Amino acid sequence: MGAYSDRAAEILEMVTSIIDQEAAKGTKGLGKRVADIVADQFGGQQVYFPFDRKRRDARIYADFRGDNIHALATCYRLSTKQIYEILDKERAKRRQKQSVLPGVSLGGQQ
Template sequence: MNNHTNDDQLELIQASHRELEEALETLKNLKPDEREDFTKRWPSTLQSLCELMRVTLDRQAVSNSVHISEALATTLSTYLGGRDIYIPNGERLKDALRDIRIWREFKGNNLEQLSRNYDLTERRVSQIIAEQRAAFVARKQRRLF
């Protein structure tokens, strides 16, 4: 990441910090009926984002998921609200996680099995193994220095 973008982001955070803290404090102290009325007035995209975060937090057994998801949605709204941003569809992330699973399951003699399990060619599984091996070696070498 270049320094210009990093500096812009820090400036954005610092400029909105006090305003965000006040908003989060108010949100934290809302009565249940006030909270329900308040979140119902959010734009539908923000409501959906909040619900996605709540469900994810629930699946991770995080207590107080409703309040945390509302605080996260408020924070994102404060810093990114009104901006035209692109959120990737997640395919690259899913592929990266699949590749890690393949690497972990690789035993040296199960290329054919992995290709069947993941519906990939043996050649592609071999490429993934090579990429994951290189990443593994790079991580090991960083720890040495």
């Protein structure tokens, strides 16, 4: 889920539970039923839904096809420069360090 405060995690769990319970009743009118319940539960309060950049960045990396930088920038409302930076960061996270094979020396050292 990400690193959320206890209250944020509690709110997200409540919303998840509401959707799961309502989905079990069928999908017809699901959006309206969920909206009504959420309004009943949180009406009159300021509720902050946390944003998980790590999850967004991983989705951008997964959606990247090599020729869709502009489409990603539009979809995620970011600049192309930001998309390139996110892709570079995600590539670096996924890059495996190459291990040295037994009996092989690097740079003439043993």
